[in-house]
Amino acid sequence: MSVDLRQGKTPEKTVFVSAVALVDADHRVLIAQRPEGKSMAGLWEFPGGKVEPGETPEMALVRELKEELGIDITESCLAPFTFASFTYDDFHLMMPLYLCRVWKGEITPMEGQQVKWVRPVRLGDYPMPPADVPLVAMLRDFL
Numbered sequence: 001m002s003v004d005l006r007q008g009k010t011p012e013k014t015v016f017v018s019a020v021a022l023v024d025a026d027h028r029v030l031i032a033q034r035p036e037g038k039s040m041a042g043l044w045e046f047p048g049g050k051v052e053p054g055e056t057p058e059m060a061l062v063r064e065l066k067e068e069l070g071i072d073i074t075e076s077c078l079a080p081f082t083f084a085s086f087t088y089d090d091f092h093l094m095m096p097l098y099l100c101r102v103w104k105g106e107i108t109p110m111e112g113q114q115v116k117w118v119r120p121v122r123l124g125d126y127p128m129p130p131a132d133v134p135l136v137a138m139l140r141d142f143l
């Protein structure tokens with residue numbers, strides 16, 4: 001006899017996304033606004049994106065930060081911080097969040113997105129995806 005261990009919603013797929021909190025010298029964190037046309041448009045998020053087949057989460061961030069913000073980071077500067085594991089209506093999100101304090105180049109929104117440097121205590125002023133809520137609380141405690 002088998003036991004059904006499922007609890008609550010059972011998503012069809014798990015999506016693996018990698019995200020980073022860039023932290024500046026004043027301990028502020030960079031957030032970016034999801035553009036029109038994307039899911040969860042208008043919400044503020046940590047830079048990053050889906051991990052493509054054959055990529056590690058670190059490789060995905062090196063690629064995404066170049067594509068989205070025009071900056072160069074090195075994998076060794078990515079410090080694992082925490083992760084989100086959250087069930088949306090149509091998928092389950094697994095998202096490691098790294099901290100990064102060192103990068104090369106000027107932050108330049110490459111896709112027309114709004115970006116903001118925000119003190120951790122003020123992150124709650126910006127609507128973020130529900131998966132990010134516990135991450136924000138941890139950043140507030142840590143930074």
Ligand SMILES: Nc1nc2c([nH]c(=O)n2[C@H]2C[C@H](O)[C@@H](COP(=O)(O)OP(=O)(O)OP(=O)(O)O)O2)c(=O)[nH]1
Nearest residue numbers: 017019038039045046047048049050093129131132
């Ligand atoms: N980059 C990033 N994505 C996040 C965060 N929180 C959160 O729920 N997500 C979700 C939103 C998206 O469903 C997914 C990231 O996908 P993506 O940004 O690479 O791809 P996309 O815009 O094409 O996504 P989609 O429109 O296909 O959903 O992770 C976050 O803090 N940062």
